[in-house]
Amino acid sequence: xxxxxxxxxxxxxxxxxxxxxxxxxxxxxxxxxxxxxxxxxxxxxxxxxxxxxxxxxxxxxxxxxxxxxxxxxxxxxxxxxxxxxxxxxxxxxxxxxxxxxxxxxxxxxxxxxxxxxxxxxxxxxxxxxxxxxxxxxxxxxxxxxxxxxxxxxxxxxxxxxxxxxxxxxxxxxxxxxxxxxxxxxxxxxxxxxxxxxxxxxxxxxxxxxxxxxxxxxxxxxxxxxxxxxxxxxxxxxxxxxxxxxxxxxxxxxxxxxxxxxxxxxxxxxxxxxxxxxxxxxxxxxxxxxxxxxxxxxxxxxxxxxxxxxxxxxxxxxxxxxxxxxxxxxxxxxxxxxxxxxxxxxxxxxxxxxxxxxxx
Ligand SMILES: *Cc1c(COP(=O)(O)O)cnc(C)c1O
Numbered sequence: 001x002x003x004x005x006x007x008x009x010x011x012x013x014x015x016x017x018x019x020x021x022x023x024x025x026x027x028x029x030x031x032x033x034x035x036x037x038x039x040x041x042x043x044x045x046x047x048x049x050x051x052x053x054x055x056x057x058x059x060x061x062x063x064x065x066x067x068x069x070x071x072x073x074x075x076x077x078x079x080x081x082x083x084x085x086x087x088x089x090x091x092x093x094x095x096x097x098x099x100x101x102x103x104x105x106x107x108x109x110x111x112x113x114x115x116x117x118x119x120x121x122x123x124x125x126x127x128x129x130x131x132x133x134x135x136x137x138x139x140x141x142x143x144x145x146x147x148x149x150x151x152x153x154x155x156x157x158x159x160x161x162x163x164x165x166x167x168x169x170x171x172x173x174x175x176x177x178x179x180x181x182x183x184x185x186x187x188x189x190x191x192x193x194x195x196x197x198x199x200x201x202x203x204x205x206x207x208x209x210x211x212x213x214x215x216x217x218x219x220x221x222x223x224x225x226x227x228x229x230x231x232x233x234x235x236x237x238x239x240x241x242x243x244x245x246x247x248x249x250x251x252x253x254x255x256x257x258x259x260x261x262x263x264x265x266x267x268x269x270x271x272x273x274x275x276x277x278x279x280x281x282x283x284x285x286x287x288x289x290x291x292x293x294x295x296x297x298x299x300x301x302x303x304x305x306x307x308x309x310x311x312x313x314x315x316x317x318x319x320x321x322x323x324x325x326x327x328x329x330x331x332x333x334x335x336x337x338x339x340x341x342x343x344x345x346x347x348x349x350x351x352x353x354x355x356x357x358x359x
Contacts, residue, residue, distance in 0.1 A: 031257045038050045071243055149180075166204060
């Protein structure tokens with residue numbers, strides 16, 4: 001069991017419907033064309049025109065002074081944490097946060113900062129939970145210097161943090177002298193689902209980033225934004241970690257293309273997620289968390305079948321999903337899965353689950 005990508009397997013048919021992750025998108029022909037035509041320079045020297053254009057556009061979109069282009073979302077989180085925190089510091093984040101569960105222990109390993117896991121439904125926590133986790137300012141307690149939220153929450157089921165909660169969390173953190181960070185891997189999914197502009201969602205957060213490989217369809221790249229002083233300091237970490245690139249404009253061009261062509265269409269993924277959820281909810285023994293965005297989480301415990309067994313059976317019929325716990329499966333909608341693909345997936349998953357009940 002676990003989160004291992006669907007490897008090509010000669011014993012299995014090719015994947016027809018890839019719901020494994022919204023990172024599974026392939027750059028479209030038009031995106032590749034934009035990449036080949038990109039004006040390029042030297043990212044490390046700060047002279048790549050396409051990277052500069054992307055960073056300027058992202059700073060404006062996110063309502064921040066400046067932005068920096070990095071190879072991945074994980075590097076955005078870790079560069080931000082390295083910039084905000086010092087060894088011995090403590091970060092407050094949800095128990096399921098990507099920084100705590102999915103980055104190889106990087107806050108501990110790279111910054112020397114620990115993550116204090118907070119509880120709450122849907123990957124979110126409230127102000128009372130946050131303040132209850134505050135430690136006294138003594139020489140005994142680790143200094144708490146950063147509060148991090150994830151918009152949307154991945155393991156929280158793609159849930160969207162409401163604006164008033166984001167605001168209250170940021171105000172509480174700042175009043176306590178802490179900085180605030182938003183992991184916006186799927187920020188544009190939240191923007192499209194809620195209708196709240198990105199700069200409003202990110203207001204109150206000292207750093208925020210967007211991933212271009214999650215449903216936006218770019219082959220790589222993420223942009224971290226914040227104040228000019230924050231981004232200057234982040235640039236030193238980009239350099240130290242080897243994240244300074246050369247003709248990176250070829251990749252920035254894909255991200256610019258995605259901003260122009262792949263944001264509004266996220267609404268289709270959300271619609272397809274609802275369609276998939278409705279279909280899966282009809283399967284006896286399967287319960288489905290109502291999707292808010294493009295992620296659909298299903299619970300197989302009512303069938304008695306572990307999620308990885310269901311996933312393996314579906315994979316044999318050309319449908320890939322991932323598993324996030326013994327009885328928890330995840331299906332991600334993205335631009336390479338259309339309505340027809342969703343219907344195929346419902347049929348395959350339904351047959352795979354019901355065979356078990358009959359057995
Ligand atoms: C995928 C993801 C990341 C990491 O992004 P990569 O580009 O894969 O490094 C961080 N946070 C969340 C919530 C994610 O889903």
